[in-house]
Amino acid sequence: MAQLSEVVMVRGVLLDISGVLYQDDEPLPGAVAAVQKLQQAGIDFRLLTNTSRRTAEAIYYDLKRMGFAISERQLYTAPRAMLDYLQKHNLRPYCLMHPNLDPEFARLNHTNPNAVVVCDAGERFDYKGLNKAFQVLMNDDAKLLAIGENRYFRSRNRLQLDAGPFVKALEYASGKQAVVLGKPAPAFFDSALASLGLPADEVLMIGDDVEADVNGALQAGLRACLVKTGKYLEGDESRAPDGLLADDLLQAVEEFTVTA
Structure with a gap:
């Protein structure tokens, strides 16, 4: 994986949901704070998910219940x-x-x-x-x-x-x-990029799936970070040598996006 010294701060973020923001209907440690840091820094973000056991409306209200201050327009579901x-x-x-x-x-x-x-x-x-x-x-x-x-x-x-x-x-x-039609399809990433109004190389995708989230984003021209939560398995990072690696969402946000 790439090193911290190689990272240029980004202007927009795409976030996977399950395994990154929450797990089994409970927010992951530091995830709510990470989203707040993005908002305080003025970094716009979108939530991308292939989750297909719940409607977009149900996902949105679950996230609100967990304490994530998001709007419906920020949610993109497969x-x-x-x-x-x-x-x-x-x-x-x-x-x-x-x-x-x-x-x-x-x-x-x-x-x-x-x-x-x-x-x-x-x-x-x-x-x-x-x-x-x-x-x-x-x-x-x-x-x-x-x-x-x-x-x-x-x-x-x-x-x-x-x-x-x-x-x-x-x-x-x-x-x-x-x-x-979901991740890792380039069109799915392109739709979120268009909503952000940013070029791919100024946007970071953060996810727990090395193929759909990280390699999919890299192939679409984005930067990408794999987090060690959710479905992450030891050694997954070796399958995405051009990606970044963080313990969780909070570390990814603090290290790769938010300046002091």
């Missing part, structure tokens, strides 16, 4: 990006997603689907659901759309399977490549 894509392209999706997201996608036309949407579906990742998705994809014009390709996430002190392994299974079976 499910919302997915919904925008489906509407823009007039797609009729078969959705493999968690029941909590059903209301957000209910207004779409789901008859005779010509697209498969894969989010973190939890217990809905069974043979019946995956086989139905496969059958839809075997239609020539059907698209495979994924919220992300995350391998796992941390919950209740254990790593849990995320959507990525099931996306890969459907790619293998159907021979189709998934269109990824």
